[in-house]
Amino acid sequence: MEKSTNLSTCENVMTCPIRPIGSGNEHCPYDWLAVYDGRDEHSPLIGKFCGLGKFPFSIIGTSQYMYVEFVTSPAGPLLNTGFHFNVGNWPGHVETAGIKHGVCDWLLSSDSLKDSSASEGIFLSIAHWYPPNTSCSYHIKGHVGEIVRLYFPSFRINRIESPILKYEGDCGESLTIYDSDHADPARIIKTFCDTFSRPMEKVDFVSTSPSLYVQFDSKTGSYSGSSLYYWAHYDFFNNTRFGDPVPNTLCDEVMYAWKHPGGRLRSPLNSLIFKRTGGSDVRCQYKFVTDRRLYARAIIEVNSVSFKELPYNSNACTRCHEERVDKLVIWEERDKYQNNLACFCDNIPRAVRVISSADQMNLEMIVQGQHAITSYFKNPNPLFEATYEFAHGPLCGPITLGPSPDGELVFPYKKALAMVSGPMAPPEHHYRREKCIWELKVAAQRDLWLNLEKARFADRSCDSAKIEVYLAGRLEPRFVVCPENISLARDLPILTTAELGATGADQEPLPVLIQYTGDGQPGRNIFRLVWTELFHLPRNPDGSLAASLLQDGGCDFRCPGDTEVCIPKHLLCNGIPNCPNVTHTSTLSQLTRHIEWNLEQLGLLHHAGDYQQLVLHDESPEICLKRDLSELPYGKLSLIALGLCLMFALLFAILRRMCRSSSLHQGRHHLQEDY
Template identity: 50%
Template sequence: MGKFPYSIIGTSQDLFVEFVSSPAGPMLNTGFHFNVGNWPGHVDTAGSRNGTCDWLLSSESLRASGDSEGIFLSVAHWYPPHTSCTYLMQGEEGEIVRLYFPSFRINRIESPIQPIEGDCGESLTLYDASWPDDSRIIKTFCDTFSKAMEKHDFVSTGNALFVRFESKTGSYSGSSLYYWAHYDFFNNTKLGEPVPGKACDEVFASWRQSKGYVRSPLNTLVYKQGTASEDVQCLYRFVTDKRLFARVILTMKSINFKEHPYNQGPCSNCFEDRVDKLLVWEPLPPGNNSTSHPLSLSKAVQNGDATCFCNRLPQAKQIISKGEQLNLQLIVDQAHSALSYFKHSSPLFEATYEFVHGPLCGPPIIQPVIDGEIHYPYYEAIGYVEPPKSIRCIWEIKVNRDRDLWLHFERTKFASKSCDDGVVDLFLKGKYEPYLSICGENVSMIKELPILSAAELSPDGHDPSITIQFVGRTSPTRAAFKIAWTELFHLPRNQDGSLMSSRLIEGGDPNSIEGCEFSCPGDQGLCIPTRLVCNGVVNCPNVTSSKGSDLSDEAEELCKKETIPEINLTVVYGIVGLLVLLTCSCCIWLCRRCYKCCCSDDDDDD
């Protein structure tokens, strides 16, 4: 028997081997040992060998071979006692390693060269490291007590996986641990901050990056990790501090789910149907006793604040948060996730995110008021905020029900006449294109802005509002403007078409409209509260002059008051004090004169 073993590999399903011996018989009278085995799907090991059986199996070598998976087999021939064979699977930065055994059998050692007493004469150990680090053992298989694990994925946490086979006994007939091992590499790069203990959850924080790109996991191995009772779920959280930014903008660019092989119909009810989907919602406010995302999501769905996607997008879809946090969750049905998406390189979805509305913008949401103002830049933040190179502000003005809205700009200044440097856009509810855009080129438009009707402010019948956006791309601190608005009432009309002026508040009329005490000029039937009349701000829209009895709320005739001389109380108090002082001085002088006179009379008597 020779010192080194030899392998004979056939290129087809049949192999004919003939042994011929001389009449003298076998050499040294030891005979020979012949093992026959099969090597399914034989592929040469893509790697480099150091010594007899120490292998370096790198992802670079595997790619160069043109194969998606590498293979190595158990030692299947004679080997001496204390044999050690190692396999280092080394990936590049950001990669992880998967190892699994399509075939694995564990038997007792049949032909040991040096028998031992005790357990674990031969072992196979897997390390989550690039060397045999005993503190990072994933699994150890022993010939005496272990159970083989076929088609189970052993996955590293880093870019290396180390496997070591050890035999204390040696063998004349091959290893007692017969395995056929497959390994491959996966890109586990995260675009955000990974969440410990989660396969694909990520956090995108504004203090790390104010804008960026997000997509489905690059590591398609996650689509194999769903269970029979749980779908594959990846949660992407976008968080900021309201002192930095007040809103998150998420723009869905594309969605490319495959057709569900077990569903007959298309997605009709995204929230309820068992389909692959994307959910977007805002979490519950900080400090809430129940901040876990399932409850937060159910609340958002109940309130109509959650968005669900399950079909391809005809165009990009933009979602703007009301607060400083936003959640995006990918849910893939486990019934077909591995079949459809494992080693599927195309992204299931692509999106961009941006944190906007910095301190110079002021409060992002304005609750309903009869009259209000937005100042840019926000005065309170000017002193402590470093001037940004660009800015994006998004204000939502909420409006009371059944009221029109009149916006008017005051003291408007842009960095330049180019709309590319700065622009103010007005968006009506449910519209993605701006209703009106104002910049340095057309700033004259602000003189006559149209009145927005209650129907335009609430096309869906829910809370009426309008969104105003300012984008400053060049020297945003050089821009300045004030946007004021007034909520307007509509007087109903009589059958002959005339306005029902009787509905104005007069003498506590029970049929009057509360808050509608002053009728604006014109035949539109607009009215405002009395407190807005003669307050120094024109609240009746687009009124340049007024004649006769049809007066504007700031008409000179209406606001003219009788001038009453102002009394300076300080002067009055000063005069009174001076008079008191003079009076006291006179009294003292008279008393002293009288005293002297009395004294002189006494002297004369003597």
């Protein structure tokens, strides 16, 4: 735009100075050109201009309308030629998904972005005129649990070329990003100034809360837009956590039993973590921590694993722990070493349950950094899904049982009853459903027989109480005992060495897992589960007994029936039936075939004729009575009797001596009185 509207009133027009273009009433009292931002003179005044020369910059309005007014003094110009200007189009704003307040304050919410069906919101720098001391804000607001990401695909910082008001200091125009919902000086993430800042393109600015606040300030104003030219994108990420976040980590969490006793778990909902590692591996660790006064175990059940297959990746999921693949690792610390419990790097056909052996367990998701962004950034599908809970409260007692020739498991644990039923115990409605998990260790080359000797359940439904017995490597329980089948529980089959999964002749098999699930209120459910380790009678290829292998002293009594098992001598007549109850499946000849051998081992062979047709168990009165009599320590009894006789004789002698001494003393006293 060229102007020639002179302010001079000098008498000699040949010597009148040429006035440069100025603006404002103080500079333009006579001839001026007024520009309004709108349809008429009632619209906001952009500026009043006069002088001679070429206008150094363009004027950009806020809409498609602009009103220009030309005014001259009553005398009129003599040499001036008026003005000349061009009018053209300028790209307007993109549609911003938000609510505008005032001239340039915006509320950009996640709801507005969702309504627009866009994945990212956009706002631009001011590209039109604005007065000095302008302040524009953009409050980017998400839902509770969300965080905000802001980045600039395009950003340029220029010098202020078209100021309305001259400013000689630094930072005449600035753009500030706050990690807050308002302009909080203590929460500044970054400030860009026109005089000394460098633009930062494609760099993520991420909030720690649901709000991010962006503020543009201009001390100078502008006729043609901001000196800070930027194209800003923003989006929202769900940053919901399942436990307590670990400070100064990308995605680590801790599940404390007293705060998070159980729930669901999945890969981070915030897929932004896959973009923030700078090419290094993404590691998210979930730690499960309990207190033995509350629970002794943590349980994780992995329901699904869905890592992406990469065609160019030469590492296959064959050795999960060693290969550099995306994987899910479950481990616990034992004796200051990492004890790996499970590893998943491929889809699983069914849920897998992992139980800790102590009061802590860790689950760690590891994603290879070289493809984390391309594979998982803004991927809504979970990489894994799992549930967790804490189990084995004080009522359950010790975690590990055995190995021992016999033993018992009693619920509830008597020593813990005072903790849950005393004056400081919680009210009844606070009792939760109890889950106990015991590990029963069995000695090498021993069969195992379980016997539910005593059980009392408050309800007759299996939902109120259930006892499950799991063998190593089996997903389904070997036995399930509940109130509905309590009669069958007293005749459980023997678990052989092969079933227990022993890998070697001298190695213990993996423990048998016994799980109780039921009411946690003391007294409602009570049971006593007894176990016995049995020695399986070895056989020759022709079926005869291999007596040469019975040299370890663990086979002193052969159980009746066709079970081919025996027990050591010290388990006889101990008040607990240690031989399996198999009389209903065995013939009389099978039940009585070991009588003579058993009596010979017990030193009762001279009674064999009396018991030829009797079924002798390890608790049979016929055996226990004779055995007790035959094992009486007659020699010791004789010595005890002799010792007692000597004590009585000595006591009698002492008493007699005391009596004689008293009689002599009285006689001497009478003689003294006579004299």
